[in-house]
Amino acid sequence: MKKxxxxxxxxxxxxxxxxxxxxxxxxxxxxERDIPGAGASxxxxxxxxxxxxxxxxxxxxNRRALDMWYRxxxxxxxxxxxxxxxEMRWENNPQRASQLRDxxxxxxxxGYPCRLITRDEMLALEPxxxxxxxxxxxxxxxxxxxxxxxxxxxxxxxxxEAGAVVHPKSGVTExxxxxxxxxxxxxxxxxxxxxxxxxxxxxxxxxxASLAQVHIPQRRSPGIVIKTTLCAKVLHNVSIIHAPxxxxxxxxxxxxxxxxxxLRIGQGTQEGINRDDSQRHADALLDQARAYLPAIADxxxxxxxxxxxxxxxxxxxxxxxxxxxxxLYITLMHSGVTLAPLVGEMVTLExxxxxxxxxxxxxxxxxxx
Ligand SMILES: Cc1cc2nc3c(=O)[nH]c(=O)nc-3n(C[C@H](O)[C@H](O)[C@H](O)COP(=O)(O)OP(=O)(O)OC[C@H]3O[C@@H](n4cnc5c(N)ncnc54)[C@H](O)[C@@H]3O)c2cc1C
Numbered sequence: 001m002k003k004x005x006x007x008x009x010x011x012x013x014x015x016x017x018x019x020x021x022x023x024x025x026x027x028x029x030x031x032e033r034d035i036p037g038a039g040a041s042x043x044x045x046x047x048x049x050x051x052x053x054x055x056x057x058x059x060x061x062n063r064r065a066l067d068m069w070y071r072x073x074x075x076x077x078x079x080x081x082x083x084x085x086x087e088m089r090w091e092n093n094p095q096r097a098s099q100l101r102d103x104x105x106x107x108x109x110x111g112y113p114c115r116l117i118t119r120d121e122m123l124a125l126e127p128x129x130x131x132x133x134x135x136x137x138x139x140x141x142x143x144x145x146x147x148x149x150x151x152x153x154x155x156x157x158x159x160x161e162a163g164a165v166v167h168p169k170s171g172v173t174e175x176x177x178x179x180x181x182x183x184x185x186x187x188x189x190x191x192x193x194x195x196x197x198x199x200x201x202x203x204x205x206x207x208x209a210s211l212a213q214v215h216i217p218q219r220r221s222p223g224i225v226i227k228t229t230l231c232a233k234v235l236h237n238v239s240i241i242h243a244p245x246x247x248x249x250x251x252x253x254x255x256x257x258x259x260x261x262x263l264r265i266g267q268g269t270q271e272g273i274n275r276d277d278s279q280r281h282a283d284a285l286l287d288q289a290r291a292y293l294p295a296i297a298d299x300x301x302x303x304x305x306x307x308x309x310x311x312x313x314x315x316x317x318x319x320x321x322x323x324x325x326x327x328l329y330i331t332l333m334h335s336g337v338t339l340a341p342l343v344g345e346m347v348t349l350e351x352x353x354x355x356x357x358x359x360x361x362x363x364x365x366x367x368x369x
Contacts, residue, residue: 001025001026001027002025002026002027002195002196002352003027003029003192003193003194003195003196004020004026004027004028004029004194004195004196004197004198004351005029005031005185005192005194005196005197005198006020006028006029006030006031006198006200007031007172007185007197007198007199007200007201007208008030008031008032008033008039008199008200008201008202008204008205009030009032009036009037009152009156009166009168009200010036010037010038010039010040010041010042010152010200010202010336011037011041011044011146011148011151011152011336011337011340012041012200012202012331012333012336012339012340012343012344013030013032013198013200013201013331014030014036014037014151014152014155014156014159014340015072015151015155015340015341015343015344016198016200016331016343016344016347016348017030017155017156017159017164018155018156018158018159018344019344019345019347019348020159020164020348020351020352021158021159021162021163021164022162023348023352026351026352027163027164028159028163028164028165029164029165029167029192029194030156030159030164030165030166030167031167031170031171031172031185031187031192032166032167032168032169032170033169033170033171033172033204034168034169035168035169036152036153036156036166036168037148037149037152037153039201039202039203039204039310040202040203040307040308040309040310040336041148041152041202041336041337042148042149042307043223043225043304043305043306043307043308044148044225044307044336044337045145045223045225045254045256045264045266045270046145046146046147046148046256046264046337047087047143047145047240047254047256047270047337047338048065048066048069048143048144048145048146048337048338049062049066049087049140049143049240049338050062050063050065050066050107050112050338051087051103051107051112051114051140051143052103052269052270053335056110057362058316058362059107059110059112060110061317061339061342061359062335062338062339063110063111063112064342064359065338065339065340065341065342065343066142066143066144066338067142068341068342068345069082069144069146069341071341072341072344072345076154076155076158078154079150079154080146080147080150080151080154081146081147081148081149081150081151081258081259082144082145082146082147082151083144083145083146083147083239083256083257083258083259084144084239085144085235085237085238085239085240086139086140086141086142086143086144086237086238086239086240087139087140087143087238087239087240087241087242088117088122088125088126088137088138088139088140088238088240088241088242089137089138089241089242089243090122090131090134090135090136090137090138090242090243090244091134091135091136091137091244092132092133092134092135092244093133093135093244094135096135096136096244097135097136098136100136100137100138101116101136104116104138112140112142113140113141113142114138114139114140114141115138115139115141116136116137116138117137117138117139118137119131119134119137121137121139122134122137125139125236125237125238126235126236126237126238126241127236128234128235128236128293128294128295129292129293130291130292130293130294131292139238143239143240144239145239145240145256146337147258147259148337151340167187167190170187170190171187171188172185172186172187172201172208173186173187173188174186174211175197175211175212175328176191177212177325180324180325180326181325181326181327182194182197182212182325182327182328185197194327195327196327196328196329196351197327197328197329198329198330198331198347198351199328199329199330199331199332200331202308202310202332203218203308203309203310203311205218205310205318205330205331205332206218206332209322209328209330212322212324212325212328213324213325214322214324214325214328214330214365215368215369216312216318216330216332216365216368217312217313217368218310218311218312218313218332219311219313220308220311221271221273221308221309221311221334222273222274222275222306222307222308222309223266223271223272223273223274223306223307223308223309224266224267224274224275224276224277224281224304224306224307225264225265225266225304225307226264226265226266226281226282226285226286226301226302226303226304227262227263227264227301227302227304228262228263228265228286228296228299228300228301228302229262229299229300229302230260230261230262230299231257231261231262231263231295231296231298231299232261232295233257233261234257234263234293234295234296235255235256235257239256240254240255240256241253241254241255241256241292242254243255243288243289243292245288246288246291250267250288251267251268251272252267252268252269253265253266253267253285253288253289253292254266254267255289255293263289263296263299265285265286265289266285267285267288270335271309271311271315271334274306275306277303277304277305277306278303279301279303281303282301282302282303282304283301285301286299286300286301309334310332310333310334310336311334312332312333312334313368314367315334316333316362316363317331317332317333317334317335317339317343317363318330318331318332318333318363318364318365318368319331319333319343319347319360319363319364319365320350320360320363320364320365320366321350321365322365322366323365323366329347329350329351330365331343331347346359346360
C-alpha cells in the first residue's frame with residue numbers, strides 16, 4: 001500500500017482524499033489541526049466561476065474546474081450544497097457598464113457561457129429584486145455556488161468508506177526526513193509513516209513547507225463574508241448576485257442564499273482586503289443588500305471572523321511535487337472552491353499514476369526558486 005498523508009481537511013484536501021481513496025493500493029490519512037473546513041473553506045464566498053480570471057490560460061483552468069463540478073456532483077450523488085442557476089450582475093454607472101460590456105465580449109470569445117441581459121430579463125430571473133439605475137447587466141449561466149461544509153463532509157465520508165482515516169485536532173509539527181524524502185509526519189502526540197505527503201494546509205502551507213526547506217511564498221489576503229439569520233427564499237433562479245455600490249461611500253456587493261435560507265454577503269472584489277469583523281460592518285452590509293432585496297427586511301446580520309485566503313505571492317495556484325523533497329506535494333491556491341474538482345482529480349493522476357499534467361506546467365512550486 002502507498003501511504004499518502006494529507007495535511008489539512010479543507011475543500012482541497014477533502015476533494016483530493018476522495019479521489020485518491022478510490023484508487024486501489026492507496027491508503028489515505030488526513031491530519032487536520034482543527035476540524036474539517038475550519039480554514040479558508042469555511043470562510044469562503046464559494047462562488048464557482050471563471051468570470052474574472054486572467055490571463056486566458058488561468059481562465060481556462062478555472063473554466064475546466066467549473067465544468068467538472070457538474071460531473072463530480074453527479075458522481076457523489078449526495079447533498080453537497082451545490083446551487084445551480086448562474087451569476088447575475090449589473091452596473092449603475094456608465095464607466096463600469098462599459099467595462100462590464102467589454103469583459104462579457106472578451107470571455108464570450110473564450111467560450112464562456114455568459115451574455116448581456118435587459119432589465120426585464122433580470123426581473124424575470126429574480127422578481128424580488130428592487131432595481132434602480134441599470135446601465136448594463138449580465139448573466140453567466142454556468143456559475144454555481146457550493147456549501148463547502150456539506151461538500152467536505154461528503155468527500156471525507158466517502159473516503160472513510162473506502163478505508164481512509166481522518167484525525168481531527170491533529171496539527172502537524174514536524175517531518176522526519178531521510179535521504180531527502182519525508183518518511184514520517186509528526187503531530188504533537190503521534191507519528192505517521194508515509195510514502196507521500198500532501199500539503200493542503202491553506203495559509204499554513206508556507207510554514208509547513210519551510211519545515212522541509214521548501215520555499216512557497218504567500219501574501220496576506222484577509223476577507224469577510226457575513227452571514228444572516230434565516231430568511232424566506234429570495235433568490236429563485238440565479239445562485240449568485242453581484243450588485244453595484246449604492247453610492248460613493250460603499251463598495252460592490254456579492255450575495256448568495258443557502259438551502260436553509262440564510263444569506264452570505266461580501267463586498268468589493270473577490271480578492272478585496274477586509275478586516276472589519278464588527279457587528280456595525282455586518283449590519284451595514286445587510287442594509288445595502290436590503291436596498292436591492294427588500295424581502296429580506298427581517299433578516300439579521302451575523303458578523304463572522306476574518307478569513308484568510310491562501311494566496312501564493314503571484315496569485316496563481318501552486319501544484320506539484322517539490323523538486324528538493326520529491327515525495328512532498330504542494331497544493332496552495334486562491335479560488336480553491338472553484339478549482340477543487342480539477343485539483344482533486346488531476347493531482348490523483350500525478351500521485352497515483354506518476355504522470356505530469358500539462359495544465360499544471362505554469363503552476364509548479366519551483367517557480368519560486
Ligand atoms: C473571504 C473569502 C472569500 C473567498 N471567496 C472565494 C470564492 O468566491 N470562490 C473561490 O473559488 N474561492 C474563494 N475563496 C478562496 C477559497 O475559499 C480557498 O482557496 C479554499 O478554501 C482553499 O481551500 P484549502 O483546502 O486549500 O485550504 P483551507 O480551507 O484553509 O484548509 C486548510 C486546512 O489545513 C488545516 N491545517 C493548517 N495547518 C495545519 C497543520 N499544521 N496540521 C494539520 N492541519 C493543518 C487547517 O486547519 C485547514 O482546515 C475565498 C476565501 C476567503 C477567505
